[in-house]
Amino acid sequence: MQHSLPLPRLVNSACGTKCRRASHRTPVSFRLGSNQCTAATASLAPLARLQREQARYLDRVIDGMDIDSLAALGFHGADDIRGLVASEAVRSASLVTVPLSSTLAVSMDEDGGQLSILAPPEMPPNVKKAIEVVAGLIRDTPDHQLLILAVLLLWARKYGSTAWREYCTELLPPFRELSCLLCYTPGELSTLQLPHLAEEASRQHDWARWAHSQWLSSSSGALRRLGLAERLEDSMWALAVVRSRAVEFQMGATAGSGSGSGSGFGSNSGFGRARRPPGPIVSVLAPVVDLANHSNDPNCVIQLTTDRSRVVLLPQRPVAAGEPLTVDYGFDRSSLELMTDYGFVASANPYDGEVTLPDADKLAPLDLSRLRSAARSLLRRRQRWRRQQQAVGAAGGGEEEGGEAEGEEAEGGDLGGETWLLAGAGAEEVAQDGDEDDEEAGFSGRLRAAVSLLAPSAAPGGSYSTPATQRIIAGLWHKLVRHCADSLPTSLESDRAMLGDILAGRISGFAMGPEISIDPATPAAAALPTVAAAAASAAAQGGLRAAVPGRGDAARARSAAAGVGAAGAQPTAAAGSAAPATGEVSGGPRGRVGGADGVRDQKQAGSGGEAEGVVEDPLGFGQPGSSGDGTSSGASPEAAEATEALAGSSLAAPPTHGSQGAAVASVVGAAAAARGASSGGAGSGDGAMQAPAANAAAGPGAASSLCRTGRRAGRLYAALRARVEHKQLLQVAEELLGEYGRK
Ligand SMILES: C[S@@+](CC[C@H](N)C(=O)[O-])C[C@H]1O[C@@H](n2cnc3c(N)ncnc32)[C@H](O)[C@@H]1O
Incomplete structure (x- = not known):
């Protein structure tokens, strides 16, 4: 079936020639002045120069990959996150059209039958064959499509066309800017202070270590002859990139019978599939399309055309020039889920109102008195926290020891093993705090909605048992009492x-x-x-x-x-500890990578022999095998089988194509070394365009403070935002529970 979507006709108004570069046609806000192709950059501030260089790289990628685009880079939203903006007004035409041949893709039957990969055309056949062998071997492991995509990405970064290498090194976020939970350091997780997320991060990290040592590592992996990942950080970069940027399409029940609709970026295994008819699943990393940010009120969708020849970014409604282009990452994700899957939270997320937790059904039945008791504890805890802040201000540091007389009120919930014995600090007392008013007024609408939903369902005696209320209360309990209680006070030191x-x-x-x-x-x-x-x-x-x-x-x-x-509770994130194989918070809304049984089984199936060398750990999580669970980098039978299968392949010889080849590896390697560990990617190999001048020109130290993906991107910022979001939720819960108390 032919693709029938209209392809945009692109004319370069600046150059006066036919040109598909969006940035040549319409100046948009981030373009910082001239839209001439060769505007001088010397006088621009470092950040502006970096952004301008990125725009030029985007143009080169668009040209080199034969992409049609009516979109340009922009930094938008309250967070100034990098994303796509429309470079002209568009009603219904495709905003970005990427030929499938310019993507990395893995296709697999729903029943696990046929599996095929789409590699860059320049990949030599023997390399493709080797990767297919590996793909066949790991097909039963969780999120194997992502692992295969990561292999393809690492290959493209090192040996791919100029466009692929520049896309990887200049446009994809470097390792330090990836917000995926997988990349959170223990310190960042302790800032987040949500045990569920720390455990999930630990599982994802285990998965990455396994993937690195068994498959990707250039010293111990089954694909070592390709020299894909010298450091664990390289593997983690690739895995985090595909996890947060690949789109999964589920085709109709019959292959080719309908176009696939993107289900959001990243892995979607287990989450949402049940809602769709079975059919082949295609995971695609599509350059440029992958720059679209998430919104709860998106104006675009990502689709795979019916003939599976292109990935398109389509407007859902007319978009104006300069308007941010956003997609919904899928399935009504709450803040907690977004944080789990992508490492960021979106503000004013409507799906936080109705929390669906995977293990909500495992929670003990809740009743009003228990909730009220817990809420009172939280209120008291917050008040104590506030008093401590005041004491810190008055005393010039240190923690307040007094403030609450022991025994004044002994009732209250037992949170995390601590019973809070504080003076009677109820909802009324908190309400007297004038500075809370502004903040909480913003939630009154949501609060009213929640109360009106819950109130009619109140059963006599104060317990609530209808499914809707149970879900909400269970969610509030789980999310707020268990997690947020720990996140409220932070340690002064941290x-x-x-x-x-x-x-x-x-x-x-x-x-x-x-x-x-x-x-x-x-x-x-x-x-x-x-x-x-x-x-x-x-x-x-x-x-x-x-x-x-x-x-x-x-x-x-x-x-x-x-x-x-803040002073008080110490961070409780259990970073570094091996995640439990099962447990109340170990599930997550989707089949998770790393912690899923398959991966663990893979690891446990290992022979126990140590791989060559110790896998370095850029995040400092420590050796996952330290708990004796077999998660160290010993070669599994599968890895050994793959190595054997690949032994006959001439992988040692770097592939050659055009001007690339053996030289590429050394040039890229040298560039990567020159750039140092701060970059997540290798350098641009052919020197046709130098690395952004901004880094060098901005002087020592300046480069590290420039953020390619937006001024406010980054894990720490996401963590702070997540905490704020949770505090806001807590306030909703407090008021909600206060309302109960008055009934
Ligand atoms: C598919 S990429 C989108 C492009 C990305 N912003 C970039 O500059 O490369 C997904 C990543 O972008 C960031 N992101 C997307 N939507 C966001 C949002 N609404 N708020 C904050 N970060 C967002 C997150 O780091 C996420 O993992």
């Missing part, structure tokens, strides 16, 4: 260190200047001289803005104070 790092510019994605918010006038900030001094100097350089988007001054001040003044 917050002080974190803010110090941010303010000193040691954390990428937090370039100093307008991005960082801390109000030097807050007592807590004054109590920490170094932080306060840095904040004051930042304020002198330019206006401070909230790190918490879309919130008022009071919230800003509070968020700053929360960062420096």
